[in-house]
Amino acid sequence: MGFERRVSFQTEEDYHKLLRQRSYHYFTNPTFSKKALYFLVASYVAIVSFLSIAQPFLDLCDKDAPRTDLDFSNPGYDQRICVRTRSPKLLYLTPEECSFGRRIVIAGCLGALVGWERRNADRPAGIRTMSLVSLGSCLFAICSSFAFIEGPMEWDGSRVAAAIPSGVGFLGSAVIWKQSHEEGQSVHGLSTATAVWVSAACGIACAGELYVAASFTVAVMMLILRFGPRIDDDPEDGTEFISEHAVMDELTFDEENAEPMSPLRLPSVGYGSTKDLSGKSASMRRSTHSHFSRSAHVRATLKD
Structure with missing residues (x-):
């Protein structure tokens, strides 16, 4: 099974706004x-x-x-x-x-x-x-x-x-x-x-x-x-971003080796932004605390 989610950032302000909203989510279950x-x-x-x-x-x-x-x-x-x-x-x-x-x-x-x-x-x-x-x-x-x-x-x-x-x-x-x-x-x-x-x-x-x-x-x-x-989550002022990015969250599940009765709590990975030497690309990663079987894997990638 799998799912796909796409998020577009038209401006740098939209990127900062989304980053601040999610970065202040202190608790998984408040x-x-x-x-x-x-x-x-x-x-x-x-x-x-x-x-x-x-x-x-x-x-x-x-x-x-x-x-x-x-x-x-x-x-x-x-x-x-x-x-x-x-x-x-x-x-x-x-x-x-x-x-x-x-x-x-x-x-x-x-x-x-x-x-x-x-x-x-x-x-x-x-x-x-x-x-x-x-x-x-x-x-x-x-x-x-x-x-x-x-x-x-x-x-x-x-x-x-x-x-x-x-x-x-x-x-x-x-x-x-x-x-x-x-x-x-x-x-x-x-x-x-x-x-x-x-x-x-x-x-x-x-x-x-x-x-x-x-x-x-x-x-x-x-x-x-x-x-x-x-x-620390908000990038420094002056960081360049592309006008539109697509975020892909892909969930893969191995049915043969799955253990439904033995859940695994995946660790959370905070947001981060990087920029190559040309200053034309940025990346953002995010995985939340979720319960899946031990053979489940979550991968989040950011593409131009």
């Missing part, structure tokens, strides 16, 4: 539970970010505040008790946890800025990838600085935290793949590999009882992965 989940996550990120930025201006801990009696090996470590005291003004967060939030927010924003610059330079690693790399690096550094400040034995636990990113890098490389197309090469899986890496950082943070830093990082990462890529 159920109430999914909307509620991301509403809670976005609210958590917004509240913690606001409190983290406002905390230095609330003057909750002065320089002459009482200090702890514990003897830390690091003389520069802040030993004031108020730094680790939960305050109602901060919704029962500590000033130290707000400091973690500030660092994570700034790291994510700076990483996004680098990704935006790389995206404009037409590089495969864009806003999502750079944001997650910066986010994970910040959390790894927080873990090394605060997660192992005390313990029953004298040992350098931060060395374990430093070794984990190297090992996780091999795991992340398994999800990066390169595919050849008629008009060039495309790299996929960078953001997924980075998400694996950031997840390792969250595990280290939880091991050091840095629950707020870990949960806040996960929330920020979820928002970046879900909503971040939509900024």
Whole structure:
């Protein structure tokens, strides 16, 4: 069985309009539970970010505040008790946890800025990838600085935290793949590999009882992965398009080897646009989440 769908773009504006409409389709099935989940996550990120930025201006801990009696090996470590005291003004967060939030927010924003610059330079690693790399690096550094400040034995636990990113890098490389197309090469899986890496950082943070830093990082990462890529979908201004394109979606089904009772959830592939050296052609690929048998294949091609 098969089907064919043709879409024509008379102008460049029509192409951009269609691309924006489909690129903001965040969920395959936008159920109430999914909307509620991301509403809670976005609210958590917004509240913690606001409190983290406002905390230095609330003057909750002065320089002459009482200090702890514990003897830390690091003389520069802040030993004031108020730094680790939960305050109602901060919704029962500590000033130290707000400091973690500030660092994570700034790291994510700076990483996004680098990704935006790389995206404009037409590089495969864009806003999502750079944001997650910066986010994970910040959390790894927080873990090394605060997660192992005390313990029953004298040992350098931060060395374990430093070794984990190297090992996780091999795991992340398994999800990066390169595919050849008629008009060039495309790299996929960078953001997924980075998400694996950031997840390792969250595990280290939880091991050091840095629950707020870990949960806040996960929330920020979820928002970046879900909503971040939509900024990258719209091609740069000035990209040339042919006045009319035809999109062919061809579905082939092997009846002899079909397994109707064993569905396969096909991954979604986002839109992308490429241009050859003459600047006269553009391409767009799209496959949606669908359930077919394991022998089903979906191919989408764009022809002039």
